[in-house]
Amino acid sequence: MMFEMNSCFAQVVGVMCIVLLLGSVAECREVDGTLENLEYPAISCRKHSASLTDFGGVGDGKTSNTKAFQYAIGNLSNYGSDGGSLLVVPPGKWLTGSFNLTSHFTLFLHRDAIILASQDESEWPELDVLPSYGRGRDAPDGRFSSLIFGTNLTDVVVTGYNGTIDGQGSYCDIIIQGLTIVAPIDSPNTDGIDPDSCTNTRIEDCSIVTGDDCIAVKSGWDEYGIKFGMPSQHIVINRLTCSSPDSAMIALGSEMSGGIQDVRAENLTAIDTESAVRIKTAVGRGGYVKDIFVKGMNLINMKYVFWITGSYGSHPDNDFDPKALPDISGINYKDVTADYCNYTAKLEGIPNDPFKGICISNVSIASSDKKKLQWNCTDVEGVTSHVSPVPCELLPQKEEKKFDCPFPDEKLPIESVMLKTCSLTSA
Missing domain, CATH: 2.160.20.10 (Single-stranded right-handed beta-helix, Pectin lyase-like)
Structure with missing residues (x-):
């Protein structure tokens, strides 16, 4: 690694x-206790x-x-x-x-x-x-x-x-590749990977089992994160497998006061996990989470598929600004299949600060209990297309047959970074 x-x-x-x-x-070869031909x-x-x-x-x-x-x-x-x-x-x-x-x-x-x-x-x-x-x-x-x-x-x-x-x-250029993380699923605060105020980050081919978020993107906490002002941005997550019964496959926040922008996640698998991609924020956070693109999720036995929380409100102290409202916009999900899910979506914005630009397309979700209310939406705005079960009224379905939520075609610079093979030969 x-x-x-x-x-x-x-x-x-x-x-x-x-x-x-x-x-x-x-692998290097060991000869008489020394290492040679290490690559x-x-x-x-x-x-x-x-x-x-x-x-x-x-x-x-x-x-x-x-x-x-x-x-x-x-x-x-x-x-x-x-x-x-x-x-x-x-x-x-x-x-x-x-x-x-x-x-x-x-x-x-x-x-x-x-x-x-x-x-x-x-x-x-x-x-x-x-x-x-x-x-x-x-x-x-x-x-x-x-x-x-x-x-x-x-x-x-x-x-x-x-x-x-x-x-x-018991309980920048950044590349994270081929990592396996295993922690007890009942262990608290055992996030797998937390890029915090990081730019140009690539996380790929990782498998994570943990008691908290498998990946949590962060950027500072309330007034301190706002003052420091270093966002997490230009992050690529590809081919991730996660199991976390009490948390998210990918969390954005809750500490996001420096901003989170341009996160691209695709080819994601979650099994026995509380939620897929979850946005966590609150009054006092400020900052933003915007231009989030998620494509290709295969989910099995989830509590929620789509979950956005506007009341995730722990604070470092009492000096946070109650007028510092987060900007949540440009959130895009497409190509999602899910089986044995309790709820399709819980999308909770903030009164007088609605979360805007939510787009969900090409989604098929099989509920474990069809009698439950599958969509719970407040203070959000957006559109959907080819989504089952039928979305809430705040996310009306587009009638166009070819409508699809966006996912960027151009590659980020971090995606083109190639690795050399270095050698070390002992004397």
Whole structure:
């Protein structure tokens, strides 16, 4: 897997980082304890390399390697302007607390390498709050660091041949590819992938089972997110499989005060999931969610297919602006099939701030209970076409046979980013 990091905030299963990409890699060969002919996909190849054992790492699953990781990355950061560096995590179980990555850097996990998150709280320092949030949710005056994290980074890759990063939990150009995330379905706050204030992001070929949103796009919280003003935009999500009985396959918000725009999601599968693509916002959020395009959803055993919430109202403090209303517009869904669903849609706008430009076309939904009211719509405006069951009156059906909701034909620049195959041959 590989993280590409730029100046945005993202959380991936508790990992604070900016980009994650998982791709196929050729396995390196081990000869007399050394690694040679190591190949991996990357945007940039590295000039310098080292092994964690060169810095005192011990892979017995018991010895703390927090200082070894910090020492190794600190030393390798000196090569950022000289071709960059690569740190190999060899076979073993590498117990560690939180460590910070550096720019122009690759972390490579061997096939039999397991990074184990320490259960010692002293190895998880508190960090300052994100400026777009105002306060931390984990700690009174900040937030706990994630296992692998970084801020304001450029050109960072975490990759390997199916190595493992185990959090041991009981409960920009950004590419996230081929990632599998599994968490207990009853575990709280276990979002899979959270691009937060990120631009040019590609998430593809991922499978996620979790107790919270499989993917949650965010951009800051109330007055802090409005002031910081860094949106999440130009995001592509393709070939996602999700199972989350209590949350969404893709959530937009609820922290969206810096804005969310131009999200393109297609080829989506959700099974035993509360909702498909859910927009979450509230009075006081401000910001916007607009130009959202969803195409090709296959859904089985859902509570809701379409769900937009205008009253998702937790706030960081009492200083939020009650006049800061969100702009929700240009929301497009097409080509959806769903079986065993409780409700087709719950679309709840905000009084005096209706959510506009909702378009739904070519949809066939089989309800698990045909006696229930399938559409619940308030304070929304839009159109539908070829949708079954019959939509609510606020979303009248177009009569034109060829009417279809839009999905952009032009590709975003992030979609054309290609990976090289880099090699490392040990001396």
